[in-house]
Amino acid sequence: MSAKWTDPILLPIPESFESQRLIIRAPQWDDGIKVNEAIRESIEELRPWMPWAQQVPTAEESEVVSRQGRVHFLERSDMMLYLLHKTTGRFIGSSGLHRIDWQARKFEIGYWIRTSSSGQGYMTEAVDRITNFAINVLQANRIEIRCDSRNAKSARVAERLGFAKEALLRSEKQGVDGSLRDTLVFAKVRGAEF
Structure with a gap:
């Protein structure tokens, strides 16, 4: 699929969309406190996998990350997405489209969920909706999940x-403990899986 090149900053990409139970949206100013609360709750589950979760951040540090995420979203260089419960507004976790190659229309989905929301299907629901967003709105040719x-x-x-x-x-x-780790690569590709 060959398309005329358009600078991604010009693309009219919605900042929010929904799944059955979730609002999935770009970070906004003052999200840091909600994110920080979820990280504090979930730090022990995040620590083995996430380099940024080796120490509990301050609320201010979480706000900085959220604001940087917003700027990157607007630049289209990275698309951090926050997951909020539709009914309660509670921060459930974070996902997004990363390591973007706009010319190839390739995206990688990353994710983490707060401990108290784990095991309820939220992340599967969110990743499914983000995958469909990448396919239908961003015209993805390849979507990866690495872990x-x-x-x-x-x-x-x-x-x-x-x-x-x-x-x-x-x-x-290299893992967070300094050891070398093996990485699994999963993908959906236009013409094969969608």
């Missing part, structure tokens, strides 16, 4: 949503 091979919960989200397991990259990345 540490030992992160079974993360891998199950990709498997449930029909992402094809393409590779096990051995000793591909």
Whole structure:
């Protein structure tokens, strides 16, 4: 699929969309306190997988990350997305489209969920909706999910949503503990999975 190149900053990309139970949206000013509360609750579950979760951030540090996420979204260089419960407004977790290659229309979905919201299908619901957003709105040709091979919960989200397991990259990345980790690569590709 060949399309005329348009600078991504000119693309009319909505800042918010919904799934059955969630509002999925770009970060906004003053989101940091909600994000920080979820990180504090979930730090022990996040620490093995997320380099940024080795220490509990301050609320101000979480606000800085949220504001940077907003700027990157507007620049179209990275698309951090926050997951909020439609009824309560509670911050459920974070996801987004990262490592974007606009010319190839390739995106990587990353995600984490707060501990008290885990196991309720929220992340599968969110990733499914973000995948559809990437396909239908952003005209994605390739969508990847990458995770540490030992992160079974993360891998199950990709498997449930029909992402094809393409590779096990051995000793591909340094883990938060300094050891070399294997990375699983899952993907959906236009013409094959959608």
